[in-house]
Amino acid sequence: MSEGKNSRDVILQDVHLQFEDYPVLDGVSARFPAGKTTIVMGPSGSGKSTLLKAASGLVPVEGGKVFMLGKHLASITDREERELRRRNGFVFQDGALWQNLTVYQNLALPLQFHFPGIVRAEIERRISHHLHGLGFDHQMNLRPAQISIGERKIISFFRALILDPELIFMDEPTSSVDHNTADRMIRTIRHLRESGKTMIIATHSAELTSLIADDLLVMKAGKIIEHGPLQEVVRSTQPEVTEILTDVLSQTATYDGDILKLLDPETDPFS
Amino acid sequence: MADLPLYERLGATAISKVRSFFYAMGFFFEILKETVHFFRHRSVGAGVLTMQVLFTGVEALSVISVLSLGIGAVIIIQGLSLLPQFGQGQLIYTILITVITRELGPILTAFIITARSGTAISTEIGNMVINHEIEAYIATGINPIAYIVVPRFIGVIVSMLVLNVYFNIFGLLGSYVVTQFFHPIGFQAYFSNILATLGVTDILSSVIKSVVFGAIVSTVATFHGFAVDRASTEVPKSAIRSVGQGFTLLIIADAILTLVYYV
Numbered sequence: 001m002s003e004g005k006n007s008r009d010v011i012l013q014d015v016h017l018q019f020e021d022y023p024v025l026d027g028v029s030a031r032f033p034a035g036k037t038t039i040v041m042g043p044s045g046s047g048k049s050t051l052l053k054a055a056s057g058l059v060p061v062e063g064g065k066v067f068m069l070g071k072h073l074a075s076i077t078d079r080e081e082r083e084l085r086r087r088n089g090f091v092f093q094d095g096a097l098w099q100n101l102t103v104y105q106n107l108a109l110p111l112q113f114h115f116p117g118i119v120r121a122e123i124e125r126r127i128s129h130h131l132h133g134l135g136f137d138h139q140m141n142l143r144p145a146q147i148s149i150g151e152r153k154i155i156s157f158f159r160a161l162i163l164d165p166e167l168i169f170m171d172e173p174t175s176s177v178d179h180n181t182a183d184r185m186i187r188t189i190r191h192l193r194e195s196g197k198t199m200i201i202a203t204h205s206a207e208l209t210s211l212i213a214d215d216l217l218v219m220k221a222g223k224i225i226e227h228g229p230l231q232e233v234v235r236s237t238q239p240e241v242t243e244i245l246t247d248v249l250s251q252t253a254t255y256d257g258d259i260l261k262l263l264d265p266e267t268d269p270f271s
Numbered sequence: 272m273a274d275l276p277l278y279e280r281l282g283a284t285a286i287s288k289v290r291s292f293f294y295a296m297g298f299f300f301e302i303l304k305e306t307v308h309f310f311r312h313r314s315v316g317a318g319v320l321t322m323q324v325l326f327t328g329v330e331a332l333s334v335i336s337v338l339s340l341g342i343g344a345v346i347i348i349q350g351l352s353l354l355p356q357f358g359q360g361q362l363i364y365t366i367l368i369t370v371i372t373r374e375l376g377p378i379l380t381a382f383i384i385t386a387r388s389g390t391a392i393s394t395e396i397g398n399m400v401i402n403h404e405i406e407a408y409i410a411t412g413i414n415p416i417a418y419i420v421v422p423r424f425i426g427v428i429v430s431m432l433v434l435n436v437y438f439n440i441f442g443l444l445g446s447y448v449v450t451q452f453f454h455p456i457g458f459q460a461y462f463s464n465i466l467a468t469l470g471v472t473d474i475l476s477s478v479i480k481s482v483v484f485g486a487i488v489s490t491v492a493t494f495h496g497f498a499v500d501r502a503s504t505e506v507p508k509s510a511i512r513s514v515g516q517g518f519t520l521l522i523i524a525d526a527i528l529t530l531v532y533y534v
Contacts (some may be wrong), residue, residue, distance in 0.1 A: 058409055082412045094403060096402060096403035099398075113418075
């Protein structure tokens with residue numbers, strides 16, 4: 001499929017994946033445009049995390065094709081994969097920090113691996129660029145088990161950004177973190193969006209979605225039921241889409257009005 | 272599968288075993304390929320290798336020392352009480368070299384490393400899989416075989432070699448110490464006899480066994496670590512499987528290598 005090979009978009013074509021006999025991705029086709037931010041929403045177990053992992057090549061698909069940065073993931077060489085990984089980052093839902101390494105080592109390892117011989121001063125410069133003001137100065141030598149879940153999420157978030165990737169996958173980046181830290185992360189994500197990064201983010205956060213989404217993708221039971229520009233999807237007349245978005249958002253937001261207005265950047269829900 | 276007739280179940284099991292075998296062989300060749308890369312390129316896994324040698328090679332030294340001292344003592348006690356009855360007292364040195372250097376040194380060291388480091392390796396990797404740490408390595412572009420498996424593969428082989436040397440030293444020293452109680456002999460005379468009996472083939476056999484056993488222990492342990500899929504309850508099961516399968520493969524390999532030595 002030459003279209004996928006010539007594009008910087010992330011493309012999924014009729015992707016199938018099942019765990020045991022349970023279909024997790026059931027004929028999923030989607031195109032995530034380069035330089036745009038796509039938010040993936042859906043109820044728990046709808047396949048959001050698996051979609052992200054399939055799109056990033058972390059989970060090999062059983063059927064269909066996945067293209068990332070112009071490469072068909074099933075037919076790339078080791079060298080191409082390594083280069084591809086350097087150009088993309090993944091924020092895991094549970095942090096997935098390396099438990100036997102310190103906080104500093106977790107952030108430094110990707111740099112040491114991709115830039116052999118990189119000097120410690122450069123590593124520290126890059127780390128402090130990301131973590132400046134977050135109060136991690138005295139925690140750099142701690143292991144992940146010695147810091148809070150929220151702190152692990154932040155380290156995981158910035159670990160994914162340490163190589164300055166052009167494509168970033170995020171699985172619930174702002175969950176389990178306090179309000180101030182979530183604000184900092186959202187500011188960073190907005191900055192990434194302004195600098196033209198391609199981002200695919202699974203989240204239940206109305207705030208994050210309304211602030212950064214270009215496109216919205218809605219999933220249910222391993223299928224995409226709606227995918228398009230944010231405002232079009234929010235105003236969708238499909239009862240299933242409205243129901244899912246309302247359900248998903250009502251789990252995280254406390255708002256009495258039309259909850260879908262929280263997603264619409266053009267309306268002020270509190271006016 | 273329980274609903275299938277017996278012959279179909281047997282067939283399915285056989286096919287599954289054959290697939291697992293070829294998968295394991297693929298895993299092993301991937302390790303060999305990445306091991307070549309490890310030596311040819313500057314690798315961030317050097318630190319992991321150092322830690323593995325420290326854990327497997329250095330920290331197991333006390334266990335190996337005590338065990339080999341004891342084994343050496345037992346062999347000399349048995350030998351000195353039996354052999355002179357047949358007028359074959361001089362054979363004690365040949366028996367010491369055969370048993371300690373060629374046989375027990377490599378196999379007992381391998382058993383200890385399997386029980387101690389093999390379980391630790393498969394448990395550690397199994398937990399990494401559960402905690403999505405392996406996915407994080409892949410996402411970052413770090414090949415888990417190159418960064419996690421290869422340093423452990425090399426580390427266990429190096430440790431096997433070093434511990435085997437220690438086993439030999441302490442085993443032969445233990446037998447010397449016990450000799451002093453039964454049949455006092457000078458230090459120089461004892462070790463001259465040992466060195467006169469020790470041939471290049473004995474050393475070669477011991478070294479080859481150490482390398483092969485180290486490769487088996489590390490490959491089996493890492494393979495079972497990665498075989499953990501979802502639940503944390505699979506972690507101890509994989510560790511137990513790695514010990515059972517490790518012991519079996521070690522004994523088979525030992526038998527084959529011993530056979531090759533004598534053929």
